[in-house]
Amino acid sequence: MKQPDVVQGRPLYIAGLRQRVDSKIAGPRIASLWRKLNMHGKVEGQIDGQPAYGVSYFANDKEFDYVAGVAVKNGFVTVPEGFVLLEIPEQTWLVFEHRGHVQTLPDTIHKIWTDWFPRQTEWKPAETSSVTPIVMETYDEERFDATQGAGIVELWVAAAATAKP
Numbered sequence: 001m002k003q004p005d006v007v008q009g010r011p012l013y014i015a016g017l018r019q020r021v022d023s024k025i026a027g028p029r030i031a032s033l034w035r036k037l038n039m040h041g042k043v044e045g046q047i048d049g050q051p052a053y054g055v056s057y058f059a060n061d062k063e064f065d066y067v068a069g070v071a072v073k074n075g076f077v078t079v080p081e082g083f084v085l086l087e088i089p090e091q092t093w094l095v096f097e098h099r100g101h102v103q104t105l106p107d108t109i110h111k112i113w114t115d116w117f118p119r120q121t122e123w124k125p126a127e128t129s130s131v132t133p134i135v136m137e138t139y140d141e142e143r144f145d146a147t148q149g150a151g152i153v154e155l156w157v158a159a160a161a162t163a164k165p
């Protein structure tokens with residue numbers, strides 16, 4: 001696995017559709033959210049040229065909350081009925097790349113947690129909550145083909161530097 005880029009992210013506002021999903025059968029439910037978002041079209045305040053975002057929040061050991069959404073100009077937009085408005089705080093991210101079909105995205109995320117994090121000492125996953133994302137996926141139109149469900153997806157993992165001895 002390629003070393004991630006370290007990015008100090010600025011606050012970001014995302015308008016999108018949210019659903020709590022079972023970790024073992026998340027794929028079809030997440031795909032359904034993306035279809036609904038794409039059928040909706042442009043959202044008020046949507047920033048042109050920005051990627052689409054898939055945001056995962058910890059819920060419990062068996063489930064997580066997932067939001068399929070788009071970046072909006074600020075937190076003062078009116079979101080469509082059924083949508084949520086997220087404020088992603090300024091934080092440090094480790095940016096990994098997933099190459100391939102979205103069906104194998106869970107494998108890449110699993111490798112980050114079970115292979116990459118345990119093998120290094122500089123970074124650890126950030127403390128997260130129901131309002132702090134664990135992973136943020138970015139889908140750039142130039143590098144990801146939404147009709148095929150394949151390409152390059154950036155995986156932004158909330159991280160914190162480990163304490164130096």
